Amino acid sequence: MSGIQINRRTVFGLAALAGAGSARAQTGQVGLGSPSLVFGFSGRAAAAGRFADRHGHEKQLADFRGRVVLLNLWSSWCGPCRIEMPSLDRLAAAFAGELAVLPVSFDGRGWPAVDDFWGNRFANLTPYLAKDNALTESYGALGLPFSVLIDRTGREVARLPRAAEWDRGAYRSLIAKTVLTQR
Template sequence: MALELCLRSTIALLLVAAGLIGGCDRQSGATQQAEGTNVAAAAPTSPAKLDKLDRSHKGETAPAISFVDSGGKKLTIADFRGKPVLLNLWATWCAPCVKEMPTLDALAVREGEKLQVLTVSQDFEAAKVAPFFAEKKFRKLQPYIDAETAFSTQLGVNLPTTILYDSAGREVWRILGDTDWAGGAAAKLIAEAR
């Protein structure tokens, strides 16, 4: 019985990992829409466009999923209430995720204390995250880790996915795919959480 449970858990984990890897490489077009959701594609303002804007979860409370900071302290999105939070789910092995990180850093610098940008790694090997941040020398981003991939698994999303929460911890929208966070279109969307 224990062996069967272990095998089922291993198979489920492998299926989740395969879904994350497969989703990361997929590039969504602006005209692609998720069936059954209120998805509106944003007009591209630069080569790095807003792939898919999803407002179908608007008003939902942020999940109480824990992640850790670089010091190992457990946190949840609720720990950042009082100002808007931009949650970015990414991984070091995900090319579109890595591509958008500098623009997330530029956004975090530009917004300062008005917006908390949380880049939560979905890497299974948490030891890869700190060296990645050290190499990239981000000015404002901090490494947060969800080594159990609870966010991407429980929310059923591919990487990268970015979710904006308002200052009360309610979802405003989510974007699937890499995005130019330093651009004007993103700034207008971020302003919706004020």
Template sequence: MLKKLIAATLYTALSLGAIPATALDLSTAAALREGSLQKLGFHSEPKEVSALPFTDGDGAEETLADYQGQWVLLNFWATWCAPCRKEMPALDALSAEFEDQGLTVLPIATGHNPRPAVERFLKEAEITSLPLHLDATGAMARDMGVLGLPVTVLISPEGQEVARMTGDAEWFSPSAQAIVRQLLQETATTDQ
């Protein structure tokens, strides 16, 4: 009975604006997972992300903190990883579709991936919307608990990991697009 009373009080306070509702409700996005996206595991509590740097295509250091304020689909991959190569065109299409709406698709080639090999793969695969980023030593990937490739991490605009998937997925499927639209809509609603 006490739990119901507390829940009713919190609900009333939230609906009246006494307690600001800042937490995103990811349950609707999670319910949209179909096909290969069913492997995308949403966390019950957000997790901190690595503060370690990686480099951009010009060799300048960046961190994930540079991307706060937008949704980030962080993808750890490697040129020698067949599933990584397979999903890259779908990630490219997802980036092209949503890059101006608040989603950044951030692929980071981790470990032994010489820059010329990464550039060659991106050119051969006709990847046009994804930037070149490197985690040459693999330190950032290790700090993020990446044990195999590919690993894709969904990071909220607040800079926290909210979902993760190991293995490849069809990132431009109707399910993936619906999840992204829901997240963007949820953020727009929360910001109002």
């Protein structure tokens, strides 16, 4: 047996690199210690997937066409997901009316799990609950958080298979550029 240990992080990183390489991805380092955005899927139609609002009304990404969307796949048990949520809230406030930040939870316990974490802390975000695994499967997300920036026409701009400070640096710049170029 080899001395190499394979863990979830290694598998996730290798899968992301393999997917990016097969699509001839360009990645950009976004700052010291910041994970790189993956641009290799840019221009592809956003994946289909169903999610529901708190009242059980079914939504899909096509419902948000005409707005720039930051889809964030997360779960309340995911530490990095919890850490990045305040930056998503600040981002939504900064681009109110221009950007739809969609935090879609994959909590198996449903709304009680979301509510236990959410409380009244994120005034600028509306949480959603995944109806199935279609979004994670369509994007090949092997872990959470997993975010995808989608332009106003429903095409992918970039994705990030890790947590980030979305309201800072190159992440915020890319979102601002996407919003401004598609007005």
